[in-house]
Amino acid sequence: MPSASKEIVVSNKLGLHARPAMQFVDVANQFTASVMVKKGGEEPAEADGKSVMQMIILAAEQGTPLRIEAEGDDAQAAVDKLAALFESKFGEED
Amino acid sequence: MKLRDFIVTEAITPELAAADRDGAIRELVNALSRAGALPAEAVDEVVGALIKREQNGSTGFGKGVAVPHVKHAKVKKMSGTVGRSVNGLDFAALDHQPVYSVFLLLSPDNQPQQHLQAMNIVFSNLQKDTFRRFLRQSTSREAIADLLDEADQGK
Numbered sequence: 001m002p003s004a005s006k007e008i009v010v011s012n013k014l015g016l017h018a019r020p021a022m023q024f025v026d027v028a029n030q031f032t033a034s035v036m037v038k039k040g041g042e043e044p045a046e047a048d049g050k051s052v053m054q055m056i057i058l059a060a061e062q063g064t065p066l067r068i069e070a071e072g073d074d075a076q077a078a079v080d081k082l083a084a085l086f087e088s089k090f091g092e093e094d
Numbered sequence: 095m096k097l098r099d100f101i102v103t104e105a106i107t108p109e110l111a112a113a114d115r116d117g118a119i120r121e122l123v124n125a126l127s128r129a130g131a132l133p134a135e136a137v138d139e140v141v142g143a144l145i146k147r148e149q150n151g152s153t154g155f156g157k158g159v160a161v162p163h164v165k166h167a168k169v170k171k172m173s174g175t176v177g178r179s180v181n182g183l184d185f186a187a188l189d190h191q192p193v194y195s196v197f198l199l200l201s202p203d204n205q206p207q208q209h210l211q212a213m214n215i216v217f218s219n220l221q222k223d224t225f226r227r228f229l230r231q232s233t234s235r236e237a238i239a240d241l242l243d244e245a246d247q248g249k
Contacts, residue, residue: 014206017213018163022151052155052188053221059214061207 004075012089015061020090033072095211096246104129105175106235122198136168154187163199174199
């Protein structure tokens, strides 16, 4: 099965709070590929990218490196679009 | 961080009188204000901000729970409370089901990390089937406070 992954850093000031988490899940659900989000660092954790609750539990603050992993036919497209959300800072500021 | 670090016991409302979302939010913010967690003159503004937040996207994330929350300049110290609705509330939840347990969280507007950690601990517990079930069955403030204590102790 095709897979894809991308490393990103949470750059928006407020971190991955509820609204961006929901935005992420909405986009993830546009794809058939499964999506996992992995957090490294001192408190490693992972979340199902299609579950709002799990994404909020990541509590990824500004500066946190994350790895987005997708598996499925549209894995690459999913990863690209999800990474772009972080690059746009979820439309939050500046 | 633990639930009891910010959940104000005196503001826990085991039986919400309100029958709708906006009323429940106001009832819980009033309870926090009466318990000294928020100045009375800030109540209207904070309630308005919480309702606006819900209109932008429901915090009813499914499974009968909702977590209305807001970061606001009038909030000096993070605080939260829990409300129980016997008949269920329409929170326009993601799964279209009524909400029976409400965790309401108020954060200062300049401490995003603390806010994320509080959301983390709230959702870590709300994800557990047993926690949600016991919360729905807790009919008194003491019972809810005990449940939060047990959750904090990792039971």
